[in-house]
Amino acid sequence: MSELKTGTFSVSDLENVQINIGSIVGAIEKTAAEEGEVGPTVKPNISGLRDWDYKLLERYNPVYTPMCDQCCYCTFGACDLTGNKEGACGINMEGHNAREFMLRVITGASAHSGHGRHLLHHLIDKYGADYPLKVGQTNIIAPNVQIVTGKKPETLGDLEDALDYVEEQLVQLLACVHVGQEGEAIDFESKAMHGGMLDHVGMEISDIAQIACLEMPKADENAPLSEIGMGTIDSEKPVLLVIGHNVAGVTNIIDYMEDHDLTENMELCGLCCTALDMTRYRTEGGDVPKAKVVGTLAKELKMIRSGVPDVIVVDEQCVRADVLREAKELMMPVITTNEKIMYGLPNRSDDDVEDIIDDLKSGRDDGALILDFEKLGEVAPRLTQEMSKIRKEKGVVSLPTEEEFNELTSRCVHCLACELECPTNLPISDAMTAAEEGDLRPFEILHDKCVACGRCEQACPKDIPVLNVIEKASQKVIREEIGKVRVGRGQISDPEIREEGVNLVMGTTPGIIAMVGCSNYPDGTKDLYRIADEMLRRNYIVLMSGCSAMDLGMYQNEDGETLYEKYSAKFQKGNLINVGSCVSNSHITAAAIKVAAIFAQRNITGNYEEIADYVLNRVGAVGVAWGAYSQKASSIGTGCNRLGIPVILGPHGSKYRRALIGKPYEEDKWKVLDARNGETMDIPAAPEFLLTTAETIDEMMPMLAKNCIRPSDNNMGRMIKLTHYIELSEKYLGIIPDDWYKFVRRETDLPLARREELLKKLEQELGWEIDWNKKKIISGPTSKLDVSAQPTNVKRLCKEA
Amino acid sequence: MVDVTKNLKVYTTYGPKTAKGTKPAIVAKMIEKAKRPLFVVGSEVLEEELLARAKAIAKKGIPVAATGHSIKGFIDEEGVDAKYINIHFLGTFLCDPKWGGLDDNGCYDLIILLGHKKYYINQVLSGLKNFQT
Numbered sequence: 001m002s003e004l005k006t007g008t009f010s011v012s013d014l015e016n017v018q019i020n021i022g023s024i025v026g027a028i029e030k031t032a033a034e035e036g037e038v039g040p041t042v043k044p045n046i047s048g049l050r051d052w053d054y055k056l057l058e059r060y061n062p063v064y065t066p067m068c069d070q071c072c073y074c075t076f077g078a079c080d081l082t083g084n085k086e087g088a089c090g091i092n093m094e095g096h097n098a099r100e101f102m103l104r105v106i107t108g109a110s111a112h113s114g115h116g117r118h119l120l121h122h123l124i125d126k127y128g129a130d131y132p133l134k135v136g137q138t139n140i141i142a143p144n145v146q147i148v149t150g151k152k153p154e155t156l157g158d159l160e161d162a163l164d165y166v167e168e169q170l171v172q173l174l175a176c177v178h179v180g181q182e183g184e185a186i187d188f189e190s191k192a193m194h195g196g197m198l199d200h201v202g203m204e205i206s207d208i209a210q211i212a213c214l215e216m217p218k219a220d221e222n223a224p225l226s227e228i229g230m231g232t233i234d235s236e237k238p239v240l241l242v243i244g245h246n247v248a249g250v251t252n253i254i255d256y257m258e259d260h261d262l263t264e265n266m267e268l269c270g271l272c273c274t275a276l277d278m279t280r281y282r283t284e285g286g287d288v289p290k291a292k293v294v295g296t297l298a299k300e301l302k303m304i305r306s307g308v309p310d311v312i313v314v315d316e317q318c319v320r321a322d323v324l325r326e327a328k329e330l331m332m333p334v335i336t337t338n339e340k341i342m343y344g345l346p347n348r349s350d351d352d353v354e355d356i357i358d359d360l361k362s363g364r365d366d367g368a369l370i371l372d373f374e375k376l377g378e379v380a381p382r383l384t385q386e387m388s389k390i391r392k393e394k395g396v397v398s399l400p401t402e403e404e405f406n407e408l409t410s411r412c413v414h415c416l417a418c419e420l421e422c423p424t425n426l427p428i429s430d431a432m433t434a435a436e437e438g439d440l441r442p443f444e445i446l447h448d449k450c451v452a453c454g455r456c457e458q459a460c461p462k463d464i465p466v467l468n469v470i471e472k473a474s475q476k477v478i479r480e481e482i483g484k485v486r487v488g489r490g491q492i493s494d495p496e497i498r499e500e501g502v503n504l505v506m507g508t509t510p511g512i513i514a515m516v517g518c519s520n521y522p523d524g525t526k527d528l529y530r531i532a533d534e535m536l537r538r539n540y541i542v543l544m545s546g547c548s549a550m551d552l553g554m555y556q557n558e559d560g561e562t563l564y565e566k567y568s569a570k571f572q573k574g575n576l577i578n579v580g581s582c583v584s585n586s587h588i589t590a591a592a593i594k595v596a597a598i599f600a601q602r603n604i605t606g607n608y609e610e611i612a613d614y615v616l617n618r619v620g621a622v623g624v625a626w627g628a629y630s631q632k633a634s635s636i637g638t639g640c641n642r643l644g645i646p647v648i649l650g651p652h653g654s655k656y657r658r659a660l661i662g663k664p665y666e667e668d669k670w671k672v673l674d675a676r677n678g679e680t681m682d683i684p685a686a687p688e689f690l691l692t693t694a695e696t697i698d699e700m701m702p703m704l705a706k707n708c709i710r711p712s713d714n715n716m717g718r719m720i721k722l723t724h725y726i727e728l729s730e731k732y733l734g735i736i737p738d739d740w741y742k743f744v745r746r747e748t749d750l751p752l753a754r755r756e757e758l759l760k761k762l763e764q765e766l767g768w769e770i771d772w773n774k775k776k777i778i779s780g781p782t783s784k785l786d787v788s789a790q791p792t793n794v795k796r797l798c799k800e801a
Numbered sequence: 802m803v804d805v806t807k808n809l810k811v812y813t814t815y816g817p818k819t820a821k822g823t824k825p826a827i828v829a830k831m832i833e834k835a836k837r838p839l840f841v842v843g844s845e846v847l848e849e850e851l852l853a854r855a856k857a858i859a860k861k862g863i864p865v866a867a868t869g870h871s872i873k874g875f876i877d878e879e880g881v882d883a884k885y886i887n888i889h890f891l892g893t894f895l896c897d898p899k900w901g902g903l904d905d906n907g908c909y910d911l912i913i914l915l916g917h918k919k920y921y922i923n924q925v926l927s928g929l930k931n932f933q934t
Contacts, residue, residue, distance in 0.1 A: 064928060064931070065925065066927050080816075081931075082817055083930070083931055084931055084932060093932075424918075654925070655924060657924075661889065663894065665900060695843060695844050695870075695917070695921065696869045698869070699844070699868075699869045735885060
């Protein structure tokens with residue numbers, strides 16, 4: 001009996017009939033079995049990786065810092081849960097906050113996966129389900145999909161099965177939020193981890209689908225550079241601004257502009273990840289990006305208020321809710337292109353292009369919903385040209401004149417309501433005073449730190465448009481906002497992993513610093529430059545994505561170079577890589593998975609726990625989400641956590657309500673097993689958290705180095721990592737860290753240049769025995785160096801098990 | 802003298818149970834009565850005038866938990882017992898009676914905070930308010 005296989009066939013004698021066989025029951029498992037090992041958790045359900053989560057949560061304590069102390073989820077309440085009291089349904093504060101955190105994680109995961117589903121529909125419709133997934137030099141096309149679902153996708157259509165799984169699991173997780181479901185915090189935590197893991201699958205599906213179909217760079221270390229910054233936009237030309245994260249519709253705009261020779265005549269620019277993905281579109285092989293990047297979400301209101309855009313197109317995620325209201329004030333028509341954001345606009349998807357343009361340029365409608373991308377591709381650029389003329393003729397201006405500016409600053413009564421409302425408590429009042437005296441510098445500083453949320457304006461009793469005042473005062477610095485960002489290169493290739501994997505596991509490459517997330521920084525955008533600059537000089541591999549990738553490109557060194565221009569984008573120690581947009585974050589976890597697969601020859605198929613255990617104990621990587629603000633940032637971070645990658649957030653990140661922090665003083669928690677024989681090994685407390693916050697960049701610097709330390713470090717690797725930890729602590733805190741000795745297993749772990757000095761400290765301050773003739777440690781260390789040891793937290797992986 | 806504690810709006814805690822403003826003399830009494838007080842200073846204490854006041858308080862014999870990078874302001878300062886700790890970690894450990902404190906002499910019964918970002922310290926205080934034992 002012949003077996004049915006996936007693919008397409010036609011029925012002879014019948015015209016126009018083509019039958020597609022998508023997925024066949026049991027086919028994945030059969031194929032996987034034929035190809036070799038399959039791990040124990042193919043498509044794990046909610047409880048599938050619970051044991052692994054519990055292992056993590058036993059060491060890394062969930063720490064709750066509630067926002068409002070009440071639960072208002074159902075009509076039993078509102079319930080006051082202060083002091084960990086129980087509410088009417090029986091849930092206590094811990095449980096409720098764990099649930100709140102999980103809800104944020106699955107919201108973020110849903111945003112990425114919903115994005116992925118939309119893209120996949122669109123791309124399958126356009127390119128066909130059999131379109132091959134070419135993502136660069138790799139045999140592991142989709143590491144996150146493979147490790148979780150056990151499937152090795154090769155075509156666009158293959159991704160549907162993995163996305164079906166993600167969607168089904170997200171529904172199950174959302175069901176747990178309902179009243180009377182889960183009651184224990186620890187299981188909400190495990191569910192949050194599940195949601196985070198799903199997020200990386202959803203992101204990976206989104207990104208590899210667009211990389212394959214939209215001719216984006218494919219694991220390309222020579223991806224081109226793109227212009228970035230408000231200062232790069234030529235406001236004399238018609239300006240079309242796109243905002244959001246889903247580039248699908250924008251590709252039609254770019255195609256139309258090229259087909260009609262409009263590229264040189266108008267500006268196409270973007271905010272947030274759509275901007276990053278526009279620059280990736282058709283740049284495979286090094287072609288010039290076809291659009292400019294304005295910047296992050298923090299620039300949305302600033303860009304609109306500048307009055308420069310003539311038309312705005314929005315798609316999905318991280319788009320301000322008031323774009324239409326703001327744009328209307330300045331005669332900018334808004335086109336929404338995705339069902340997730342429709343702003344109450346009429347659906348013009350089936351209408352004639354000429355009618356749509358007429359209605360928008362005449363002002364009869366403030367905007368339009370256009371879900372037909374062919375139509376969008378024509379309407380948006382044509383309308384932009386029309387609106388440019390109309391807006392110039394009408395003399396539409398947004399920012400105050402000099403006289404108005406003077407009047408506004410003198411109107412301020414310095415009540416400080418704006419400062420209390422400001423999420424970062426910026427010193428607006430002092431800047432008003434300085435501006436009155438003719439000094440605009442304080443406002444220029446605020447311009448960089450201000451995330452343009454507009455809450456100050458809502459608070460002002462004198463109706464001062466504070467943001468407009470800041471932007472008017474900062475025109476000089478805005479004109480100078482011109483930078484370069486590396487176009488997102490996508491995955492890390494297999495040859496790169498093969499070359500660098502050993503250095504990462506042994507520690508001779510001190511670590512990976514992955515800077516991800518949004519732009520809600522405590523102290524302005526330059527923080528990112530400081531972090532990357534310091535860690536790159538120290539030979540860490542710095543990975544960037546999303547809004548962080550954009551902001552890093554805004555600063556030049558003393559030679560006028562951005563870090564993207566200074567450092568290569570090869571995955572190698574001391575290099576700087578932009579993987580791409582938000583959904584490209586999956587390539588960061590994918591790189592860690594590939595280290596286990598390629599360097600260590602571990603089976604990754606449906607084998608999540610073993611690989612996460614490998615990453616936790618051997619791959620020195622730390623995520624930094626310094627300006628994390630969105631729910632997506634929480635899901636990205638939580639996905640990293642389940643895979644054993646710790647993440648540091650900026651101080652605003654404390655508002656996620658939950659951290660995962662270890663207690664170094666609980667010595668029994670800092671042990672692993674040696675997989676060779678099942679014996680227990682003591683390890684130092686690193687990583688000492690899975691998710692925490694830092695107060696300042698200066699504080700975070702040594703935290704980065706310390707938390708790249710792993711039990712698998714060889715003596716050279718540990719020496720390098722310990723050197724950086726001590727040096728960064730001395731440089732940024734002014735002290736030698738008080739736990740430095742806990743990372744010393746033998747004298748060769750000590751920084752080479754300071755070995756004698758540190759041996760003396762060990763002897764004099766800690767009572768360790770030193771053989772001074774041989775300059776060797778005789779006794780003292782709590783952990784031992786054994787380069788052959790196989791550290792693991794999973795007993796079944798031990799030979800004795 | 803105007804009593805500024807009346808109608809004071811406190812921005813560092815939210816919820817049904819919030820922080821209250823009180824007079825310096827009462828705070829002084831609370832510190833005096835405490836058996837194991839801890840002076841927790843954040844990075845914003847590094848401003849010159851504030852730092853001088855923080856040092857003066859620390860020299861009264863209260864150990865200092867220097868969070869963020871504030872430890873830089875207390876290095877080699879005679880009469881000041883300051884140690885670095887991350888504030889999120891500190892908030893966690895303070896809820897744990899098993900924690901030995903910065904000096905291994907046990908947990909603390911009173912903390913005095915100075916020099917933190919409002920929105921950040923709010924979260925730390927929220928954790929303490931709800932989960933301290």
